[in-house]
Amino acid sequence: MAFLSSVSVLLISAWLWLSSESCVAELQRFQHPVKPKGSLSFLVVGDWGRKGQYNQSKVAFQMGLVGQKLDIGFVISTGDNFYEDGLTGVDDPAFNQSFTAIYTAPSLKKQWYNVLGNHDYRGDVEAQLSHVLREKDKRWLCLRSFILKAGFAEFFFVDTTPFVDKYFTDPGDHVYDWKGVSPREDYLSNLLKDVDAALKKSNAKWKIVVGHHTIKSTGHHGVTKELVKQLVPILEANSVDMYINGHDHCLEHISDKNSQIQYLTTGGGSKAWKDDVHWWDPKELKLYYDGQGFIYMQMTQHKAHIAFYDIYGRVLHTWNISKELHSDA
């Protein structure tokens, strides 16, 4: 009897712990300092890890030059960090061959903030999230979803892969590592609740959401309907300034006719030139570049400057947003 009741106490406390965890689980938070003059500058690259191939090394080289010239403070990766199938484990040499040994420029020896892409989910996801990799290369930080506060700006990193129905219903030959994601319905609804709550609570001047999958894209994969339905209402309700993603292996800037949100695709970290483009309303489409490259961004309290670079270091497109005056080109 005494034994039974202690078992039930244990069960009740386990249940309380689980239910409180699913209600009030908060996204992990990190901080990055602004520069002494009150600005932030960083690069954003996605879809890169191919052991230097498909011009990954050339993109990395150019990132190093631009990063040096513009004195960046950190790098954001929009996922698909390791092709084709993520990492096999914490000892997979691909971590070195596709990351450490590629982004060797001094200007890139800064903190990297990474999310996961669908290809990362085809390997050992927990390896990429592990402290072992952070020890191997101090720049590395990858979590499923998290928040980065950098002075006047706040970045909300969202794990978008589990939103996409076809990876569950029609995975083809691919095996996805859904450990830590199931039950899927709970995972997604908790994540959306957490992102919404964090955005509501934020008093940052700039709110930037980062995920792997496209929301507005004229490229191969096009729009991700699950995100349009589930994430976009949250972005719109919380005056998010930008959504930055990879997934399509190109560079894109699409403005939204109905909101202030700027949609930026930076999936040009290695293999590109897909030659598969769909029609998009020219009033919204500011840039589509079917090739390799990355984004540079500089921000102050009142202004954001976005520039898209190609593999030669040419500026393909720029865009400035001013907080007082509204967006100007």
Ligand SMILES: *[C@@H]1O[C@H](CO)[C@@H](O)[C@H](O)[C@H]1NC(C)=O
């Ligand atoms: C790599 O870049 C060069 C230009 O430097 C280009 O000619 C070549 O087609 C690119 N290769 C791939 C695989 O994208």
Ligand SMILES: *[C@@H]1O[C@H](CO)[C@@H](O)[C@H](O)[C@H]1NC(C)=O
């Ligand atoms: C990382 O890769 C580079 C280039 O392939 C190699 O020279 C180096 O020894 C590797 N380092 C580790 C720790 O494996």
Ligand SMILES: *[C@@H]1O[C@H](CO)[C@@H](O)[C@H](O)[C@H]1NC(C)=O
């Ligand atoms: C945008 O901002 C950058 C950097 O502050 C500046 O050099 C550039 O002249 C601005 N461009 C426009 C069109 O306002």
